[in-house]
Amino acid sequence: MVMRNRDFTLLWSGSAVSALGTSVSTVVYPLLIIAMTGSYAAAGVVGALATAANVLLQLPAGVVVDRFDRRRVMLVCDLGRAVALASVFVALLYGGFNLWHVAGVAFVEGALTVPHRLASHAAVRNVVSPEELTAAYGQNEMRDRAAMLMGTPLGPALLGLGSWVPFLGDALSKVVSAVMLLFIRKPFQAERVAPESAGRMLDDVREGAAWLFRQPFIRATVILVGGSNLLFQALQLAVIAKLKTADHSDSEVGLILAAAGIGGTIGALLAARVNAKLSLRSVVIGANWSWALLVPMTLLADDLWVLGCVLALIVFIGPIWNIGVDVYRLSLTPDGMQGRVSAAAILIEYGPIPLGLLLGGYLLDIIGVTWTIAVITAGMVLLALSATITPVINQQATRQEVSS
Template sequence: MVQDVTLVDGAGSGPAAARIPPAPLGRNRDFLLLWSGASMSFLANRVTTVAYPLIVLWHTGSPLAMSVVSTAALLPLLLVQLPAGALVDRWDRRRLMLVCELGRVAAVGSVALALAAGRVTVAHLAAVAFTEASLAVFYRLAERGAVRNIVHPAHLSTALSRNEARGRAAGLLGQPGGVLLQSAGRWVPFGFGVLGYLVSAVSLLLIRKDFQQERDPTAGRGRMAGEIAEGMRWLWRQRFLRAAFAYVAGTNVLFQMLALALILRVKEAGLPSATLAIVLGIGGVGGLCGALVGGWVQRRARQRTLLIAGAVAWAVLIGAMGFTREPVLLGALYAGTGFVGAVFNVAAAVYQVRTTPDALQGRVAAAAGLVGSGTNALGSFAGGLLLAAWGALPTVRAIAIAMAVLALLAAVAPDLKGELPDDGTDTDAVG
């Protein structure tokens, strides 16, 4: 069955609307409201996420308690994504995002009040960390699906590029910001979180456009498992997407290993711990730059070309990390990997949003997210084994070789030769 991938713009939907010359994206009031509100939401989440382990360690002095709270914040990536995708496709996106923001205001606000009163517990922090992360999953899936209904089709790649840059900037500012705010007052990061989520909620109320296409109210109301399976079946029938996400899963395993290897690389070289902050900071700047140009690159290169070229670039950059311990050079190489990763994230997001029917956006994005995050634990485990057996330098070089193998596999994979134009559907989706 050929899927409907008609895009939506502010003037209506369908091919006629798509031919209307769009106003500049910078004059799209609704997108600016959505983008700025989501920026505050993402920044608030980054600040509170880094504050949880600091607060636990300060109150208990127990690394185990810190691990419990950190694990609670990661569990929604595995447990919540698939049902969240189905529910996002069932419910009104704007209302759902509002509920998420108000729910996070209540949850994070309870931590701020408990800290101010000196009555916080590990169980309370773990419950709030899980709740906040779960609501973040719902919010992110709904917001991604909403974007293509807020902007003109010609602006979709630019809009998603700015969204990627927003996430990278939130990480750069939020992690040190959370540490600084926590040092000013234990409750302050969570007070900032409340403010950020409130600003986001207000911005949602001010947006005029609908966040989704008109839907049949009687459709898609079966059993949850059936709805989840529908989204996964659709994704599986897309030859290019399923091959690309398998490739992404492989690269994510390698990057989880690389993150651990860099830490050990700094330690084995006898460098101060602050060196790692320098390396990661420079790397974050590279990711931000890649996000800013990602839309431009996506419009000028095929997806398959980006996949193969990205893997080759990663192999070269990671390989070079195995031959230097100079902090600035390590940071520059890590920035290069972040640049390539951000460009690829933008291109992948544009392709997935454009080719996925609006009614399946949540489920397909959730399945894709599960593939990406689901391999993280495997990468960390495998990385620990290799580092224990080989040490940092041989592990980094092995990662580079594995990345080169992925590039070779991508070059010969027949399914990666079947990418679609913006208005196409996958040939494997017929049946």
């Protein structure tokens, strides 16, 4: 059982506390800014800065994770985030709110979270046995989803105790994560040669991206994920618009979104078992067709509980896909390229998310909820057909595809 692995448990626990803190502050940033300034635009600017850091720094962060000791990278990121968050705590404690200070901290937290997450992801392969790898990533998926689920109500509750309380809590969560790292015995990477000159960072980025695109199965799956993530962002907006059009309250909207989060957490709990029973081909094709069938049901489901169950099923499938595909990719990727390859994959998979939000917003304004969900359904069917007819996906993905 992977949770009996001392080093993995320490890595998992520290990251769990840190992820909960990040989830809390993510919810609190817009609430604090709206309360202090009354401006939704200001809240949007801060959110955009945090998102921009996440997208823009993926590739250089991947190089850092592959060049330097991953434990030290995580320690620097934890302590850097703790200092930045503590500065907001001190400022708010003494009544010194400044919008650009908070915006800068949001950017710094987002920027340092990228290499921390990549280093943690890459380190898992070195602290668990190959037999424990799928279970380990299943635990990580469950941890991250549970942190998001818990952080959503916890953030506003802490904010109610004082504007500075959530930021103190998040800063302390980073300190706890850093302390946990100090007690892990196993190295976070295989032995490597001395790092190359920093002047070759662009070449390193290209090397990681080129390796990923030479693996046909991995290339196909990351493109499919990018497409589905774009559509799911538009779907979330469409579901919210459907509920608001039907005069449902904000609390009812929150309840429906929470149901989706619960579905994802349950999916993460069961993902390792499901992947052990199904071929990777079955997971990839089955997930896409399941989504293609479930998405139009969000339009047909008028009862809140039925809609919540449909969304929970949609999100339930995500962790099963993530763990199956991620473990396959991480098992094949050379240790010295883990950071760069993961960064390239994440950029392709999550880069389309802002476009999905824009697409959903414009479609809802122009053609309304019904036709927007119809367009999203058509997109999901197209992805499912692509997964079904792509030759490399139809081949059993068990052989090593590493190209020289």
